[in-house]
Amino acid sequence: xxxxxxxxxxxxxxxxxxxxxxxxxxxxEVLAARDGGRSLVPAGIIATILLVGLALDWVYVQYQKxxxxxxxxxxxxxxxxxxxxxxxLALIHFGLVPWLPSGILYFPQAVWDATRHFAAVLIPAFLxxxxxLQTFLVRWRFKGGELGRM
Amino acid sequence: xxxxxKSLTIDIVASDGTVPMQRLSLSPGRYTVGRSRDxxxxxxxxxxxxxxxxxxxxxxxIEVEDNASTHGTRIGDRQIERERWSMDEPIVLPRFEIRxxxxxxxxxxxxxxxxxxxxxxxAAASAIEFSRIxxxxxxxxxxxxxxxxxxxxxxxSTGAIRASGCLAGETTFAAIGGGIGSxxxxxxxxxxGVPAEHIRVVGVNPVCYSNWGRYCQNSQIPPHERIxxxxxxxxxxxxxxxxxxxxxxxxxxxSGNLAGTxxxxxxxxxxxxxxxxxxxxxxxxxxxxREMVRIGWTSMLEQGRVLGLRMTDDGRYALAYxxxxxxxxxxxxxxxxxxxxxxxxxxxxxTRFTGDLQAFRAAHRDDAxxxxxxxxxxxxxxxxxxxxxxxxxxxVRGRGIVASRVIQRLYEARAGNPQIEIVHQMRSRIPxxxxxxxxxxxxxxxxxxELQPFNWPKACWGGDLRQEIENMTPAQRAESxxxxxxxxxxxxxxxxxxxxxxxxxxxxIKAYGNVDSMKPTGASDNRQVAITFKDVDGQMSAYTVxxxxxxxxxxxxxxxxxxxxxxxxxxxxxxxxxxxxxAENRLAGIAVASSxxxxxxxxxxxxxxxxxxxxxxxxxAAVDSFLGLAYAALRSVDDLNTASAxxxxxxxxxxSFTQWLRWCTGSAP
Numbered sequence: 001x002x003x004x005x006x007x008x009x010x011x012x013x014x015x016x017x018x019x020x021x022x023x024x025x026x027x028x029e030v031l032a033a034r035d036g037g038r039s040l041v042p043a044g045i046i047a048t049i050l051l052v053g054l055a056l057d058w059v060y061v062q063y064q065k066x067x068x069x070x071x072x073x074x075x076x077x078x079x080x081x082x083x084x085x086x087x088x089l090a091l092i093h094f095g096l097v098p099w100l101p102s103g104i105l106y107f108p109q110a111v112w113d114a115t116r117h118f119a120a121v122l123i124p125a126f127l128x129x130x131x132x133l134q135t136f137l138v139r140w141r142f143k144g145g146e147l148g149r150m
Numbered sequence: 151x152x153x154x155x156k157s158l159t160i161d162i163v164a165s166d167g168t169v170p171m172q173r174l175s176l177s178p179g180r181y182t183v184g185r186s187r188d189x190x191x192x193x194x195x196x197x198x199x200x201x202x203x204x205x206x207x208x209x210x211x212i213e214v215e216d217n218a219s220t221h222g223t224r225i226g227d228r229q230i231e232r233e234r235w236s237m238d239e240p241i242v243l244p245r246f247e248i249r250x251x252x253x254x255x256x257x258x259x260x261x262x263x264x265x266x267x268x269x270x271x272x273a274a275a276s277a278i279e280f281s282r283i284x285x286x287x288x289x290x291x292x293x294x295x296x297x298x299x300x301x302x303x304x305x306x307s308t309g310a311i312r313a314s315g316c317l318a319g320e321t322t323f324a325a326i327g328g329g330i331g332s333x334x335x336x337x338x339x340x341x342x343g344v345p346a347e348h349i350r351v352v353g354v355n356p357v358c359y360s361n362w363g364r365y366c367q368n369s370q371i372p373p374h375e376r377i378x379x380x381x382x383x384x385x386x387x388x389x390x391x392x393x394x395x396x397x398x399x400x401x402x403x404x405s406g407n408l409a410g411t412x413x414x415x416x417x418x419x420x421x422x423x424x425x426x427x428x429x430x431x432x433x434x435x436x437x438x439x440r441e442m443v444r445i446g447w448t449s450m451l452e453q454g455r456v457l458g459l460r461m462t463d464d465g466r467y468a469l470a471y472x473x474x475x476x477x478x479x480x481x482x483x484x485x486x487x488x489x490x491x492x493x494x495x496x497x498x499x500x501t502r503f504t505g506d507l508q509a510f511r512a513a514h515r516d517d518a519x520x521x522x523x524x525x526x527x528x529x530x531x532x533x534x535x536x537x538x539x540x541x542x543x544x545x546v547r548g549r550g551i552v553a554s555r556v557i558q559r560l561y562e563a564r565a566g567n568p569q570i571e572i573v574h575q576m577r578s579r580i581p582x583x584x585x586x587x588x589x590x591x592x593x594x595x596x597x598x599x600e601l602q603p604f605n606w607p608k609a610c611w612g613g614d615l616r617q618e619i620e621n622m623t624p625a626q627r628a629e630s631x632x633x634x635x636x637x638x639x640x641x642x643x644x645x646x647x648x649x650x651x652x653x654x655x656x657x658x659i660k661a662y663g664n665v666d667s668m669k670p671t672g673a674s675d676n677r678q679v680a681i682t683f684k685d686v687d688g689q690m691s692a693y694t695v696x697x698x699x700x701x702x703x704x705x706x707x708x709x710x711x712x713x714x715x716x717x718x719x720x721x722x723x724x725x726x727x728x729x730x731x732x733a734e735n736r737l738a739g740i741a742v743a744s745s746x747x748x749x750x751x752x753x754x755x756x757x758x759x760x761x762x763x764x765x766x767x768x769x770x771a772a773v774d775s776f777l778g779l780a781y782a783a784l785r786s787v788d789d790l791n792t793a794s795a796x797x798x799x800x801x802x803x804x805x806s807f808t809q810w811l812r813w814c815t816g817s818a819p
Contacts, residue, residue, distance in 0.1 A: 002613025061614075068591045068602065070609035074418045131382070131391030135810040136803040138389055139788075141382070142612040142781050150744075150785055 001072045001129070006147025008057040012050065014147065019125045020046050027117045042117050044100045049088050056084060058133055085118045158207065159251035162193070174727050176212065181205040184217070188455065196527035197221050197244030205525050209245050210227035213679070214241055218511055220519050222528065229516060248472050296484040297458055306460045308488065316486045320798055321350045324469055324489035326456050328353010329361050330776070331495030331762040334385050335783040337445055340808045340819040341388055346446040349486055352456050352471045358447065358635050359438050361497060366431055369524050369552045370559040373432035378604060378640050381427050385434070385774035386441035390809055393417070398473070425643065426603040444816060454485070456713055456716065459492065460720070461582040465754025467492050492794055493786065495761045499710035506665040507700050517670040524552045524701040531697050532559055533601055536566035540649035545573040545681070548701035549599040550637040554645045556699050561648045564657070572652065573693050575661045578686055586633060594641070597649045598660065604639035610634065610771040620744055620769045628727040631767055635730060661691055681794065706763050707737045714740070714764060723750045726767035739766035745789035746782045757793060759786040
């Protein structure tokens with residue numbers, strides 16, 4: 001993949017809408033059934049990953065430019081997605097996310113829940129990037145990940 | 151005229167057969183004979199040069215002129231340049247002979263008595279790829295070349311076309327070229343909603359990959375080899391999914407071959423942690439075969455050679471073409487097709503010899519066969535050096551991907567003859583630290599060759615570099631192309647090993663500099679070329695070699711194509727600037743807009759587009775690649791939608807996905 005900054009942002013938002021939101025809604029219902037009450041924590045975490053990711057996209061693009069092909073291999077994509085999740089957990093842990101108190105991660109069960117939630121978002125989102133997205137958006141791969149016509 | 155017709159009838163016979171494959175009556179005129187489809191007589195064998203010889207027929211008989219062919223022309227056993235043919239002895243070419251017609255029916259004499267074998271069988275028996283002999287033009291057309299006066303001006307009236315009796319039909323979309331570029335454009339049109347009945351394709355080859363396949367074959371890429379392309383560069387699938395790596399792995403998985411699933415992991419890790427995946431040539435051929443059937447390619451194809459394109463007075467385009475003899479079904483060969491939207495994608499006009507090698511071939515015609523272009527047929531060199539059993543030294547010129555493959559092929563020949571040496575000639579050294587720089591990025595270098603997975607940085611196809619180049623002025627683009635293009639090869643472990651081991655064991659030698667002198671030497675049974683180089687520091691080096699293989703490329707000069715030259719002249723079409731120097735010089739293509747429309751050809755609501763190498767140095771760098779052709783097709787078909795061309799949908803997500811499902815199931819679009 002050779003995404004541009006605008007392309008990264010648009011693709012990230014698209015995946016957030018078509019994968020992140022529905023999976024998070026479903027996961028919130030699953031937890032509600034178990035714990036007897038809806039929690040905003042999954043939505044808070046996924047939204048934080050989105051914001052952190054939008055910022056990191058700028059860093060990724062600078063890194064791409066350092067390589068002759070300006071390439072972003074699939075392996076980097078997967079690694080960066082996992083990195084963003086771990087980074088957000090760390091930010092929460094150190095109390096650096098104002099809307100998510102660090103207390104939400106005190107129990108191992110909470111970390112495990114967040115990991116399963118993230119995996120449920122990551123796997124379909126990454127698989128879509130491997131090609132299936134192109135079957136809907138034929139111009140996407142030529143626009144560095146941007147949506148719409150040429 | 152005074153001569154009896156019988157004396158000017160010739161037979162074309164396979165060297166190892168006696169049955170004439172074709173009998174031809176020659177009226178006065180000039181006839182070219184060669185492998186290229188443009189010749190009046192086409193002899194389809196690898197050892198025949200593009201235009202091998204010329205027959206000058208006049209009232210007194212036939213004069214034979216060898217056209218600096220690689221393997222030469224003989225009359226009897228005499229090598230000739232130009233001389234009158236007594237017709238007593240045959241004209242001897244590699245694999246063919248031209249003889250005065252024998253008495254009796256054309257296929258009357260057979261090697262074995264009994265049933266006459268059909269012509270195809272003779273061809274197969276002599277192992278010649280004898281696809282077709284294009285018939286001789288009648289003398290009339292030599293005097294009044296088609297389309298002649300009809301196309302004299304820039305605008306032709308549809309009334310005049312009808313009156314000429316040459317009108318073959320009217321269509322909405324016409325693709326000129328019939329190669330892979332035309333195919334990808336037509337594939338997009340079909341998926342976007344245009345029925346096959348509204349599309350016509352004009353090209354000389356029955357199959358879209360004929361010409362490209364020949365380049366692969368000549369440059370030593372057999373069908374089971376991998377080509378320098380990407381998994382998602384899928385000329386048979388406009389979405390690029392599933393790519394060739396997924397398909398290859400899927401097939402391996404289905405047959406229980408777990409190791410065969412390596413390609414998907416390669417794509418996953420390329421190019422950072424794994425060598426770039428490259429697809430198998432045979433898989434590309436078979437995928438194109440399948441897609442040609444799915445979209446009805448044969449039903450759209452008019453097999454013939456395009457001669458000219460003109461605007462019509464009713465705001466369309468007229469396309470003059472000459473049907474190949476075997477498709478002319480006894481009727482008219484000269485035809486004009488009228489179309490509202492045309493797409494020009496005719497590929498490389500010619501193969502290139504660098505000036506010094508061209509001069510050598512011209513000055514030493516008897517020894518010209520020691521110098522070949524890697525894109526022309528030259529298999530016999532590998533066979534000869536492998537079988538000779540004596541020291542053989544082959545010079546390979548250039549540092550591109552073809553040079554790498556040719557060196558690999560010579561390495562393979564070393565298995566049969568360990569005395570083969572390779573002299574790899576390059577203009578200058580490239581120290582490992584001197585790779586081209588673009589911003590903070592540097593292109594890696596190995597063994598004096600810059601490495602790049604594909605022929606442009608990857609982001610030129612669909613990344614930031616594509617956008618940047620599109621937004622540049624023509625002058626800025628030329629500068630950028632000089633920087634980003636250049637000759638590169640792929641980072642392949644097997645190729646690196648050949649260079650490393652060859653240098654250590656002494657059979658791979660590097661020579662630097664430009665040619666200072668070059669002359670034939672040695673006894674007649676062991677001719678060689680003595681060659682000296684002068685490098686940038688004035689240092690001289692001298693080598694004696696048995697063969698020289700020029701791997702510096704194909705000519706992209708659009709004016710070398712008579713069809714394009716006429717089009718440029720007639721409409722004063724703008725050209726792109728040139729870029730690069732020396733062998734890396736990229737010649738200027740026809741200027742196109744970002745939509746790949748040729749602005750100078752707009753005619754009312756009708757539009758003409760171009761794609762492929764003929765648009766070199768324009769708004770898109772990687773025009774000469776599968777993915778680049780897909781990009782150009784997408785841009786132009788999107789533009790057709792904007793222009794409300796009939797049947798071309800907007801191709802939004804729903805249509806895109808349903809069309810993709812049709813592709814998966816093999817249903818027509």
